[in-house]
Amino acid sequence: STLDPVIREGSPEGPWNVNLPGGGTTDDTRWKYLFAGYLDQYQQVPSSLNARDFADYITDLYLAEKQDVGTDESFEPDQLETEMRHMTWLQEWALVAKPYVEDDLDGYSYALNKFYGGEMACAGMLYAPMVGLYYPADPVKAYTESYRLGIFDLGYARDITGLTAAYLSKAMQPGIAVGDLGKVTELTDPNGYFKSRLVGRIAHRIYQDARRIAFTARKTASETTGLPDPPADYPYDAHYLEAVEVAYNMLDTKLQDIPFHAGEIHLINLTAIEFGGGDFSKTLEFVVNYGRDNDTVAAVTGAILGAYLGFDAIPAELKEQALKTNRDALNIDLQELAQRIVDKGYQGP
Numbered sequence: 001s002t003l004d005p006v007i008r009e010g011s012p013e014g015p016w017n018v019n020l021p022g023g024g025t026t027d028d029t030r031w032k033y034l035f036a037g038y039l040d041q042y043q044q045v046p047s048s049l050n051a052r053d054f055a056d057y058i059t060d061l062y063l064a065e066k067q068d069v070g071t072d073e074s075f076e077p078d079q080l081e082t083e084m085r086h087m088t089w090l091q092e093w094a095l096v097a098k099p100y101v102e103d104d105l106d107g108y109s110y111a112l113n114k115f116y117g118g119e120m121a122c123a124g125m126l127y128a129p130m131v132g133l134y135y136p137a138d139p140v141k142a143y144t145e146s147y148r149l150g151i152f153d154l155g156y157a158r159d160i161t162g163l164t165a166a167y168l169s170k171a172m173q174p175g176i177a178v179g180d181l182g183k184v185t186e187l188t189d190p191n192g193y194f195k196s197r198l199v200g201r202i203a204h205r206i207y208q209d210a211r212r213i214a215f216t217a218r219k220t221a222s223e224t225t226g227l228p229d230p231p232a233d234y235p236y237d238a239h240y241l242e243a244v245e246v247a248y249n250m251l252d253t254k255l256q257d258i259p260f261h262a263g264e265i266h267l268i269n270l271t272a273i274e275f276g277g278g279d280f281s282k283t284l285e286f287v288v289n290y291g292r293d294n295d296t297v298a299a300v301t302g303a304i305l306g307a308y309l310g311f312d313a314i315p316a317e318l319k320e321q322a323l324k325t326n327r328d329a330l331n332i333d334l335q336e337l338a339q340r341i342v343d344k345g346y347q348g349p
Contacts, residue, residue: 003321010081012088014295016330023318023325027089028299029332031126034061036337045134045344049145055097062087062094092116093123096152115152122262122296123152124161129303132168133341139188142169147191156202157262159193163203164266164300171308178278181304182207182270206263209254210270217247217275236282247275248290259292268297273305280305280314311338 003022010018013027038057039045065087072080096115099107115121124146131146132139146165150158166188167181185207193201221243230241251271256264268287276283283305287297306314326332 003318003325010085012085012091016082016085020329021321021325023322024329025299025322025326025332026295028126028296029326029334030089032130032299032303033332033337034058035127035130036340039130039134039344040340042344049131049148051149051151052101054149055100055151058090058097059094059101062090062097065090093152100151112152112154115154116260118154119258119260120154120157120262121152121258122157122160122260122265122293124150124158125164125262125265125296125300128161128164129168129300129307131165132170132172132304133307134344135165135169136172137169137174139166139170139184140190142166143188144190153262156193159191159201159203160262160266162191163188164269164304167304168307171304176308178273178305178308181273181308182210185270202263203266206267207270210267210274213247213250213271214274216250217243220246243275244286244289247271247286251290255292260296265293265297265300268292269301269304272297272301276305278305278309280309281318284318 005022006015006020006024008014008019010016015024015026017024038054041053041057065083069080069083069087072083074080092115096108096111099105099111115123127149128146131149132142135142135145142165143162147158147162150161153161163185166184170176170181170184185201185204189201193203221239224239224242227238227242230236230238234241251268254264254267268290272283272286275286280302284298284302287301288294290297311319323334326334
């Protein structure tokens with residue numbers, strides 16, 4: 001596995017710099033970093049998170065970024081464009097957070113239903129893995145606290161936010177099998193989504209689809225004969241390549257109108273974990289090469305599987321390059337972030 005350069009323009013939700021080296025990151029990493037900053041306000045991990053405090057923190061950050069834009073006096077546009085990206089990244093979120101803090105029910109409802117055009121975006125999934133880190137080996141607690149902060153989610157996307165935290169929390173329980181991660185979908189439902197009349201739990205049906213895709217892809221590939229040789233630089237055999245292609249074709253039938261739809265990301269994440277069987281490189285390759293909103297899926301899947309396997313099990317060439325690029329090019333020190341999480345520790349009930 002190697003990390004390719006990020007050859008693209010800077011954007012608010014994408015990479016903030018142009019043409020980053022391999023290991024560059026997007027808003028998915030920044031949201032996890034932001035969440036750690038939010039919890040740094042407390043002396044210890046709160047026994048219960050407060051959604052109003054979180055919304056207030058986001059609003060204050062947006063206003064600070066907005067002020068930076070207003071005070072820029074440089075003639076060259078580069079600095080102003082950078083500051084504009086920083087501000088615009090939080091703009092949609094602040095428009096929802098502000099009326100929530102102010103107890104403006106209509107204002108919050110209207111803003112939420114216009115959030116990124118009213119799409120059922122993967123909002124809470126961007127920071128939910130961090131909630132699981134702070135409440136390890138306790139999926140119900142992680143779900144409950146992540147769901148509490150899911151004020152930017154529409155519909156069952158909020159259930160997926162809770163589950164995303166629960167998966168990572170479960171991943172930090174010693175001695176479990178990789179298949180136990182997805183089973184959290186069946187075992188963790190503190191808000192009773194399974195009881196929903198007529199509909200039931202949509203997130204669980206997605207989990208069933210993920211298992212079906214992974215199983216069918218492997219079975220079909222194992223039974224197929226006369227496969228052509230894979231490309232010369234392909235690191236796996238023809239049957240593995242066939243399994244990947246079958247899985248991708250099945251995923252294609254489930255695509256949503258917008259790639260950052262929470263349900264689609266949930267499906268690709270769970271399919272990759274089931275398909276990869278605990279192999280970090282294969283699982284992340286599956287996600288990244290499939291495409292769609294692959295920075296978000298990779299950030300979620302990588303966080304869950306990384307927590308499950310541990311830092312030492314992640315291929316050195318991947319983690320070293322990612323750490324260096326984030327530190328040197330983006331001023332995000334992920335090792336320092338990890339140390340802050342360890343220092344704060346789990347202090348809940």
